[in-house]
Amino acid sequence: MSFPLAATLSPSAYWYLARGTGAVALVLLTVSVVLGILGSVRFTAPRWPRFAIDAVHRDVSLLVLVVLVIHIVTSVLDGFAPIRLFDGVIPFVTPYRPLWMGLGTVAFDLMLAIAITSLVRRRLGYQAWRAVHWLAYASWPVAVLHGLGTGSDVKQWWMLALTAACIVAVLVAVWTRIASTSGEYTGLRAPATALAVVTPIGLAVFTLAGPLQHGWARRAGTPQTLLGAPASSGSPGSASSSTSSAPPPASSGSSSALGGSWGASVNGTVTEGQAPGGAIVDLALQVNGRVRGRLRVRLGGVPIDGGGGLSMTGSQVDLAVAGQPSVLQGRIVSLRGEEFDARVSGAAGTTLDLHAQLQIDTNDNKVTGTLSGAPAGA
Template sequence: MTALALTGSPLWYAGRAGGTLALILLTATVVLGIASGGRAAPRRIGRFEIGLLHRDLSLLTLVFLTVHVVTVVLDPFAHLGWAVSVVPFGASYRPLWLGLGTAAVDLLLAVLVTSALRVRLGVRRWKAVHRLAYAAWPLALFHAAGTGTDTRLPLQLWLYAGCLASVVAAVWWRLAKAGPGRLTGRLVAAAAATAVPVALTVFLAAGPLQPGWSARAATATLLLGGGR
């Protein structure tokens, strides 16, 4: 049984739709950022046009992320407060998986703020913070898989698989086009592109796809949320 059957609230529909669209747009943003960087940048399209598309996708991601956060907090099913949207792992409902989503939101907010202060920070510092968007993506993916009450639906699983395959393919494309140097960075990227699919597959098989996942998540709520 899903939360859809439990609540029937329009806020639940809006929250899930906003979160799903935010994940898709974040995936597209990350894929574009990875695949168009360095020597992998396409020659037929100018960097200015790529930059505009990247910015527009980022803004759309934030719009639907805002919709997701607001509607989830307003939905009476989970009884969440506004502090949960910025303070990770403080929720009484599935705190671990909600905390991953909050951490992803905080990272994206850091990217947004530093982008507004790009001139004052300088390009080097701004790029260092901007890379946090790459870390936000796997957090958002595991948040969706662990918290989403529709994770077991085939369509949702295919959506997660598509997002995962797109980012992994972009990473390997970038590595294939990379020139010499920065060996450490390439090794880290290759390790992450291998570890994330394995970790997500194992997690899904042992967690949300198994019977009783909601009960186990509730148990984790009592342990991590202080028995609230």
């Protein structure tokens, strides 16, 4: 499928967009829920009559759906995790963190149901429409759980602060609404208050005991092939067959990910050019895995007589990792066909040993393969 905005972006840009739209969707959904809760509270401020609040509530809700469509499409296009388009509407069938992704899908489906029933509100009748509309309140905590359970940024202070602010906003709205209830609804005060107390406590306990703990990626249901490789792995393809308890893929980019061993897939292009006395091979690769970024490898060499290969005379390896302040630079230390080992260092004193296993298609100059890394000497 083609998506006009996303089609021009690189895989890691999709990932940033998926994360960004997730955060924006949560904020907008919170605004929509807050306005929905406060809609029936009588305000004294003449600037905010009920019809104005209702109009903003409706427009924000539609905007949430648009942002969510971008969120889902970019999650699929990113390609790092095995997420398919229908995972966006059919919950709990994705092989990637089924429960936590499934909760996002449930929240999205609930919102779709609300949007569709709102379109046919007249035919449906007010009571039936209102019954479905109550599901909006259910979709919000489900979406919060999804973001906490599967988000890459859950360990970042700003994401925690953003989520906490959303929870506080809904709580304040609920309490305002409870305080303004009268007549037959006063009996609802006690259970509503209990729910408003239990929900944030439950979310806080879940976050502390789950996503903020080491090894959450494995417990959350990340497929084994996406978890980082152990330092001892050196066999072909083993970069993605680890049993380690790695943090979530590409967690924050990430400087902490470089502290241990990791595995990633690579893809890109190769170009070969003639140079005085030999040839230069240039590999431009995208790295997608627990570590994300770009790998550039330039090899200088002299053609091997009759062999069609290149005897290496020099090399330059540059690894730019998202979240790292500087590019890690170094050279190839051993080359065996389409497999090589390299050592790269960064300005902050980080030195990594890299192992790449590539498949080069000489027909269309496309390169795919795996890259694993570990602190030098590990």
